[in-house]
Amino acid sequence: MPPTTPTPTDPTGPTDPTLAELAHRVAADRERPAFGHDALITCDRLVRVFTADGVEVQALQGLDLLVREGELMALVGASGSGKSTLMNILAGLDTPTAGAARVAGRDLLAMTAKDRLAYRREVVGFVWQQTSRNLLPYLTSAQNVALPMRLRAAARGRSARRARAERVLELLELLEVADCRDRHPHQMSGGQQQRVAIAVALANDPSVLLADEPTGELDSHTAEQIFAAFRTANERLGTTIVIVTHDQAVAGEVRRTVAIRDGRTSTEVLRRSEVDAATGHETVVAREYAMLDRAGRLQLPADYTRTLGMRDRVALELEPDHIAVRPDDSERTEA
Numbered sequence: 001m002p003p004t005t006p007t008p009t010d011p012t013g014p015t016d017p018t019l020a021e022l023a024h025r026v027a028a029d030r031e032r033p034a035f036g037h038d039a040l041i042t043c044d045r046l047v048r049v050f051t052a053d054g055v056e057v058q059a060l061q062g063l064d065l066l067v068r069e070g071e072l073m074a075l076v077g078a079s080g081s082g083k084s085t086l087m088n089i090l091a092g093l094d095t096p097t098a099g100a101a102r103v104a105g106r107d108l109l110a111m112t113a114k115d116r117l118a119y120r121r122e123v124v125g126f127v128w129q130q131t132s133r134n135l136l137p138y139l140t141s142a143q144n145v146a147l148p149m150r151l152r153a154a155a156r157g158r159s160a161r162r163a164r165a166e167r168v169l170e171l172l173e174l175l176e177v178a179d180c181r182d183r184h185p186h187q188m189s190g191g192q193q194q195r196v197a198i199a200v201a202l203a204n205d206p207s208v209l210l211a212d213e214p215t216g217e218l219d220s221h222t223a224e225q226i227f228a229a230f231r232t233a234n235e236r237l238g239t240t241i242v243i244v245t246h247d248q249a250v251a252g253e254v255r256r257t258v259a260i261r262d263g264r265t266s267t268e269v270l271r272r273s274e275v276d277a278a279t280g281h282e283t284v285v286a287r288e289y290a291m292l293d294r295a296g297r298l299q300l301p302a303d304y305t306r307t308l309g310m311r312d313r314v315a316l317e318l319e320p321d322h323i324a325v326r327p328d329d330s331e332r333t334e335a
């Protein structure tokens, strides 16, 4: 199809708005809900700059991310793309340099030290890659799971021992490690330790469970089982779960995988099941999307731009139902 040339009468092209139209747009903007108003996690133009030896590193460069309540999603990206920086901010362990971040109604930039402690104890749970970082070595599994509940009870000046013991057992059973309840971490396999770690993270019924490479130290079979445990927690308890992973198998099992590139969300893969009406056969269809930020910026996948030799400048054409992005043809046009 030849490129369309937008004219002032063309509804797809730019026109000079009248004063009444401008007033209408301003009113509509004012009424439009804020970015991420209905999301459980909202990152809005999030920036994190580190300064080391006088050199600035921009780990997050205006990252936008929305996660809805009840989602189980994966974050992927090359080493150094900013995944751990984002997880540390969402876990309340680090503060962004600029932008906005909200989790379950908490503004992560405005929390006091006391709010931050309560946030880490009650709103988020985390599972780290190193099994040794998740569990205290001198406590049994049951004691490890009970600890966050005891700390919360102490902070609130309450004690409900029996309810606590019941919840410990419930969680260990849900994660299929009830038989390990009296064992210490060194008496369990890596997979069992990570299951107990998930139970610890869920102890105070957090709104969000964050996991940073939780299967990084495990073989692929055990990694699959750990992933199944996250899915059980998501389905049975309704917990929203965000997993950072390099593991393609894990990333391929979730409905939504968001890729981070150079400190920004770049592409997103959504998977949905389709049932063939004739055979009843179910297949999973995956589709990749690029993310358009609020300033209209788009990151094109590196393999696409490489394949077409696109660099610096590209040609844009507005079509009735899409925008075409083509390699720079200015020199050819001028010749």
Ligand SMILES: Nc1ncnc2c1ncn2[C@@H]1O[C@H](COP(=O)(O)OP(=O)(O)OP(=O)(O)O)[C@@H](O)[C@H]1O
Residues within 6 Å of the ligand: 050, 051, 052, 057, 058, 059, 077, 078, 079, 080, 081, 082, 083, 084, 085, 086
């Ligand atoms: N405390 C810090 N001081 C200085 N630079 C840092 C610090 N933490 C992270 N960075 C830098 O910020 C960038 C993003 O790092 P980050 O650890 O978030 O990446 P990542 O995607 O999690 O990588 P990996 O997959 O290797 O863990 C990197 O360039 C890193 O060197």
